[in-house]
Amino acid sequence: MSNEHRSESPRPFRPDIVAFFCNWCTYTAADLAGTSRMAYAPNVRIIRLMCSGRIDPQFVLAAFRQGADGVLIGGCHPGDCHYQEGNYKALRRYKLLRRLLKSMGIEEERLRLEWISASEGEKVKRVINEMTEELRRLGPLRLAPKPQARRTRLVPVAGGVP
Amino acid sequence: MSKPKVGFYWCASCGGCEEAVVDLAETILKVVDAVDIVFWPVALDFKRADVEAMENGALAVSFVNGAIRTSEQEEMAELLRAKSQLIVAFGSCSHLGGIPGLANLHHQAGIFRRVYQEAPSVVNPENTVPQWRTEVPEGTLTLPVFHDTVKSLDQTIDVDYYLPGCPPPVKLIVGAVMAILENRLPAKGAVLAPDIALCHECPRKDSKPEKLLIKEFKRPHEMLTDSRQCLLAQGLLCLGPATRSGCEAPCVGANMPCTGCLGPTSHVKDQGAKVLSALASILDSNDEEQIEARLDDIVDPVGTFYRYSLPASFLYAHPSANGGPQP
Numbered sequence: 485m486s487n488e489h490r491s492e493s494p495r496p497f498r499p500d501i502v503a504f505f506c507n508w509c510t511y512t513a514a515d516l517a518g519t520s521r522m523a524y525a526p527n528v529r530i531i532r533l534m535c536s537g538r539i540d541p542q543f544v545l546a547a548f549r550q551g552a553d554g555v556l557i558g559g560c561h562p563g564d565c566h567y568q569e570g571n572y573k574a575l576r577r578y579k580l581l582r583r584l585l586k587s588m589g590i591e592e593e594r595l596r597l598e599w600i601s602a603s604e605g606e607k608v609k610r611v612i613n614e615m616t617e618e619l620r621r622l623g624p625l626r627l628a629p630k631p632q633a634r635r636t637r638l639v640p641v642a643g644g645v646p
Numbered sequence: 647m648s649k650p651k652v653g654f655y656w657c658a659s660c661g662g663c664e665e666a667v668v669d670l671a672e673t674i675l676k677v678v679d680a681v682d683i684v685f686w687p688v689a690l691d692f693k694r695a696d697v698e699a700m701e702n703g704a705l706a707v708s709f710v711n712g713a714i715r716t717s718e719q720e721e722m723a724e725l726l727r728a729k730s731q732l733i734v735a736f737g738s739c740s741h742l743g744g745i746p747g748l749a750n751l752h753h754q755a756g757i758f759r760r761v762y763q764e765a766p767s768v769v770n771p772e773n774t775v776p777q778w779r780t781e782v783p784e785g786t787l788t789l790p791v792f793h794d795t796v797k798s799l800d801q802t803i804d805v806d807y808y809l810p811g812c813p814p815p816v817k818l819i820v821g822a823v824m825a826i827l828e829n830r831l832p833a834k835g836a837v838l839a840p841d842i843a844l845c846h847e848c849p850r851k852d853s854k855p856e857k858l859l860i861k862e863f864k865r866p867h868e869m870l871t872d873s874r875q876c877l878l879a880q881g882l883l884c885l886g887p888a889t890r891s892g893c894e895a896p897c898v899g900a901n902m903p904c905t906g907c908l909g910p911t912s913h914v915k916d917q918g919a920k921v922l923s924a925l926a927s928i929l930d931s932n933d934e935e936q937i938e939a940r941l942d943d944i945v946d947p948v949g950t951f952y953r954y955s956l957p958a959s960f961l962y963a964h965p966s967a968n969g970g971p972q973p
């Protein structure tokens with residue numbers, strides 16, 4: 485999947501969401517939502533990390549470049565992070581990332597952060613459904629196509645460098 | 647054996663990289679002794695046709711500076727690729743898109759409007775703007791096509807090595823030339839500079855606290871800068887932690903924060919995201935409102951985080967640059 489080459493389909497737009505979930509809370513909650521058979525929109529790819537503080541902003545931008553219409557970050561509630569302050573770090577990065585996205589012509593709403601504890605399976609469902617609605621309203625993310633780095637030699641080198 | 651032939655060329659650049667070659671001072675004599683410079687438009691009177699007449703691979707190495715914006719630059723890059731055994735992307739613009747790459751925030755029409763109509767130094771009552779083709783009685787005149795976006799050199803042709811910097815530090819240039827002459831280059835695709843963050847070679851690194859936390863971001867004109875303490879610790883947006891070393895931190899030496907011209911280390915794919923990450927991490931606040939207020943002090947996030955690397959970044963360009971919705 486890629487945001488550059490996706491053809492328009494006649495079916496209603498089904499946004500792709502990449503979700504980075506903390507192992508200790510939101511991921512467990514998503515699991516709970518799954519085992520208790522709560523229905524949430526099926527268009528989410530969940531990536532588990534040990535803490536929301538591990539989410540490198542590069543992951544978020546790479547997700548957008550590789551086809552995500554939205555990125556969801558889920559972490560432990562303030563004060564509950566297993567590594568003390570990881571979620572606050574995630575919060576600050578998220579705030580700054582939203583500003584960056586806006587300057588780059590991408591709607592800030594495409595990036596969302598939610599605190600979801602392990603018992604809040606219902607909240608996982610609600611947030612994902614809300615976000616899906618929001619992204620439907622925004623439509624597919626259209627990034628400027630990025631030229632690939634060229635990696636083919638035009639001249640075979642005989643004997644290497646002098 | 648005849649001396650290896652070398653070419654220099656410039657694309658979308660400011661001329662500073664050519665200046666860096668001159669900065670080699672007497673070292674350039676050693677270089678000139680060892681190689682034959684057969685193409686260097688800024689200094690020697692050889693033309694494109696002279697390069698076209700060469701055999702493929704006749705040049706041992708071409709150093710190409712500048713980003714790629716026009717069809718002519720693309721053609722020259724491709725021509726030099728065919729004629730050269732090695733292509734070295736020389737300087738930030740060629741390496742990552744550089745300052746000209748920030749134009750990827752704007753669309754072509756907006757750039758032309760600004761440059762040929764609105765700029766305070768411009769008088770252009772007839773609204774003359776460059777045309778790709780113009781018919782005159784004598785025939786058709788053409789100019790290179792100005793593309794929608796700016797690319798790095800490796801987004802145009804295959805590049806063998808990169809000499810980073812704006813412009814590349816003399817020490818790195820000499821090191822690269824020697825490595826080529828002595829045939830001890832690293833694996834293809836390498837950036838010819840140490841693969842470690844600038845802070846490691848910064849003279850102020852000892853004053854950078856182990857666990858750095860800052861209350862607010864500042865700009866150099868808003869404060870009296872201490873000339874010994876780590877600039878980041880003083881609240882200045884110093885990009886040393888997210889920038890490759892190799893320059894010996896001349897900017898910090900002049901009491902100015904590093905703006906990141908050497909690009910990231912090989913472990914980082916998107917320099918701006920790394921800068922963003924580092925700055926967000928050290929901001930000493932857990933309160934949402936306070937965080938927002940502090941972030942207001944970063945007035946130009948793209949220009950600060952991607953000063954030299956927007957075309958190489960994940961996001962590449964503002965969608966409007968490619969005809970998407972206008973800002």
Ligand code: SF4
Pocket residue numbers: 844845848849850851854875876877878879884885886887895898904
């Ligand atoms: S942040 Fe800047 S001033 Fe501080 S050690 Fe790193 S390069 Fe030097």
Ligand code: SF4
Pocket residue numbers: 811812844889890893894895896897898903904905906907908909
């Ligand atoms: S200190 Fe930073 S901006 Fe200055 S030359 Fe070095 S890498 Fe470039």
Ligand code: FES
Pocket residue numbers: 506507508509534535536537559560564565566567568570571
């Ligand atoms: S452990 Fe869950 S956010 Fe840090």
